[in-house]
Amino acid sequence: MTSQQQPKPRIAVVFGGRSSEHVISCATAGSVLATIDRAAYDVIPVGIATDGRWVLADGDPERLRIRSAEELPEVDGSGDLVSLNAVAGGAELVVSAAGAPPSVLGSVDVVFPLLHGPWGEDGTVQGLLEMAGVRYVGSGVLASAIGMDKAVTKVVLAGAGLPTVPSVVVTAHDWRADETDCRERIAALGYPVFVKPTRAGSSMGISKVRGPEELAAAIETAQAHDPKVLVEAFAAGAREIECGVLGALDGGVETTLPAEIKVGGDHEFYDFEAKYLPEESTTIDLPADLPDEVIARVREMSAQVFRAVGCEGLARVDFFLMPSGELLVNEINTMPGFTPTSMYPQMWAASGFDYPQLVERLIQLALARDTGLR
Ligand SMILES: Nc1ncnc2c1ncn2[C@@H]1O[C@H](COP(=O)(O)OP(=O)(O)O)[C@@H](O)[C@H]1O
Ligand SMILES: [Mg+2]
Structure with missing residues (x-):
């Protein structure tokens, strides 16, 4: 690189984590790492081991894949430790290898936190990134914390006049x-x-x-x-409808065509097996077979939920469509499943926006947004 060239923005993809969704996070990271445009960005894979250690990770997408129920990907916590330090004007990654003095890996422009559940999707990592002064993909501290807590979500939605189940x-x-x-x-x-x-x-x-x-x-x-x-x-007789929301670069939001999840077989509801071993009984209708008027309502309400909670970047909003036609919000996920076959990217694909475009938009949104109050 000549000195005239602008350095590429450096992205730290953070994955794994302490929650029970560690494996899913690794699989997602594999897909995102394989997709990010390396001609445009420098990429550093950072894993969080199940015990909470941050390590410089093996970012080989092939190794992060879920090969079978016996071969699940996991962050190897024995790698070189990584920490994020606040420095004037931003943050830098510092690597501490055993028996060697810590060395600065370089500054970080954006963190892509691909973490689900507690210690990742709940505002904790977002708070750490705010403290370090580094930009990141997705919702901030408060929206992440609200979205994680189903009871607080209801309070916030009620305040915005949006209905949920009693x-x-x-x-x-x-x-x-x-x-x-x-x-x-x-x-x-x-x-x-x-x-x-x-x-x-x-x-x-x-x-x-x-x-x-x-x-x-x-x-x-x-x-x-x-x-x-x-x-x-119990939301008796409800149909389960989901809708994807994505921030736009002009500050607005865009929504997907909704999808419907139909749980069958022995499953009484959309339980763990129906979600992750879906070949047995769950079918997805994408787009959902709904009258135009209902589709419009789902999309409008999804954008309202996104705004009421104060989300940024992306979210998936899940609904119960009652036999009466009433639409109740079930929950909002601020870091929805994000492998190419997950509902959220699938809904975008059906709406004409493919996985690489989605990843690029999220990075662009994060680069355009400063930390702190906004
Ligand atoms: N009040 C309810 N009435 C009927 N079914 C429900 C209700 N709450 C949850 N379910 C069923 O359980 C599934 C998981 O519940 P949900 O609240 O979405 O939790 P999670 O955050 O684990 O996805 C839903 O997709 C739905 O099938
Ligand atoms: Mg759910």
Whole structure:
């Protein structure tokens, strides 16, 4: 490179992480690493091991692939440690190899955090990046934290006049201190109810509860993931509709054609197996077979949810379409599944925007946006 040439923006792709969605994150990173335009960007793969260590990772997309249920990708925590240091005007990556003094790897222009769940999608990593003064892809601290917490999401959406399923929150203290009161609040919703961890994903810890006798076991199952438990009324007869939202460079938002998820076979709802072993029974209608009026409502409401939560970059909004025609927001995911075969990129592909275009747009949005209040 001659001194006249502009250096390429350097992107750190951060993946793996401490959450139970570590493997999915690795697979996503493999796809993104294989897609980023190397002629335009310098790319540094940074893995977060399951124990929380940040390491300079092997970014070989082939090794990050899910080959089979026995060969799952994982970040090797024994690599050289990496840290992100705030420096004047930005951030730099510092590598500490065993037995050698730390060395500066160089400045970082953008971090692409491909992390799902707690310690990644919940505002914690976003806070760290804000402190380091480095730009990053996706939602900021508050929107990430709101999106992770299904109970707080409802409060925010209610404030914006957006409807969700009626629910009650049962904290670990509530349940211990006054189980009778908790049971009364839950019974008022009417059985069956859905019991779920407030801050989790991939349907983990979720149960459908038919009557009060099944409640204690379901609360315990949810508490294994999160001491704060959400109990929701059953959305009877609902169709499950999803919609992708993407930020535009002019500050607006764009939405995809909606998709419908149809869960069949032995699955009573869209549980973990139906999500990740979908060949058995789940079918996806893309685009969803819905009247134009409903499609327009889904897209408009998705953009409203994105704005109400204060999202940036990308999000997937999930709905229950009730037999009455009422549309209820189920949840918002600020870092939705992002392999080329995941719902979010698939919905964009069906809407005329392919995976490389999606990755490029997200990087451009991140480069254009400063850290701090905005
Ligand atoms: N209140 C409800 N009524 C009916 N089905 C529900 C309800 N809540 C969740 N489900 C079912 O459980 C699945 C997972 O729940 P969800 O709240 O989306 O959790 P996650 O964040 O793990 O995806 C949904 O896709 C749906 O199939
Ligand atoms: Mg869901």
